[in-house]
Amino acid sequence: MSEQGRHEALTRTVTEKLRNDRTVTIRPMDSGDLELEREFITNLSAESRHFRFLGGVGKPSQQMLEALTDIDHEQREAFIAIAEDDSKEKEVGVSRYALDPDGQSAECAVVVADDWQKAGLGTLLLNRLVESARARGIPLLYSIDSAENHKLQEVARNMGWQCKVDPDDHTQVIYTMRL
Template sequence: MSEIRSADHHTASATPFGAIEGTHWIETLNDGSPVLIRPLRPEDRQRETAFIKRLSEQACRFRFLGKLKEASPALLDQLMDVDQRSRMAFVALAHDNGELRMVGVSRYGASGDEKQCECAVTVADDWRQRGLAVLLMRRLIDIARKNGFHTMFSIDAAENEPMRELAGYLGFQRRLDPDDGTQVIHTLDL
């Protein structure tokens, strides 16, 4: 039985910090598509690699603020390094031609004084405009609050219209990056 079909909605589990109240959630997107959302696991490394390879050039530029042809082993190590407290990631998985494919990911990493965290969200090009980024970010915002962060922020390309819309919808404030006029900083008080 596949992971997405066998998942129970809001399954309870214990974590080192007790912050995650479930191990996975089945969510229905705006178009009726089901997705499994759960914390990133070490065994997701291959899915993460395939996810990044499938992203369009623009999606990679928006996510990594530059060109990226392929994720290096060092970048993958960084992306896979989560501890469910200071570094957290949620993945969205969906069935695609008989395989469970990563179609979205949201993540944060503690920044500076452990009261702030920097976040990012990426959705596969063919899964956009369905509400997935909102679901992934709401999970991320909730766990960041539970883990004691006071502020969440992201640094984005000023031309990234989808992120501007998402950030505005979720209540983030937007300002120009004082160090780089091609970027903006979205900030949310938690």
């Protein structure tokens, strides 16, 4: 990939039409998105928060929000999906990865607002992560998720991710994709 193509893959903003005819803008996340992220996480259902954080996250702390929005776009990447809601921007999905210390793999996560699920947004956000990881030369993406997250299982299977039970915790699965 040319340097210009690589840069574009990492930084461009795109507008996408979903299967339900709703429109979203997907762009790299930055620290200015902290309040959007706060509102997004707070408004997720208990089930969606559990699937995303594999534990009890209610109202996100300021420290957590700063960590989630302090993206260096090298070791950590995130893409935010924005929709207009009463002429105000609203976060409706996010995808992110963090490069492992060995630089050979990155753990990723995707979450979509409950009322925006099943319209293809999760797939778009995952595709953006894959594109970014490829542009950076990261050979492997992986995700550790609840074995009960059947929506994610379907998306991952359709995209060609490999799935295995977590050997350390049978209530979790590990998805991997070689790039």
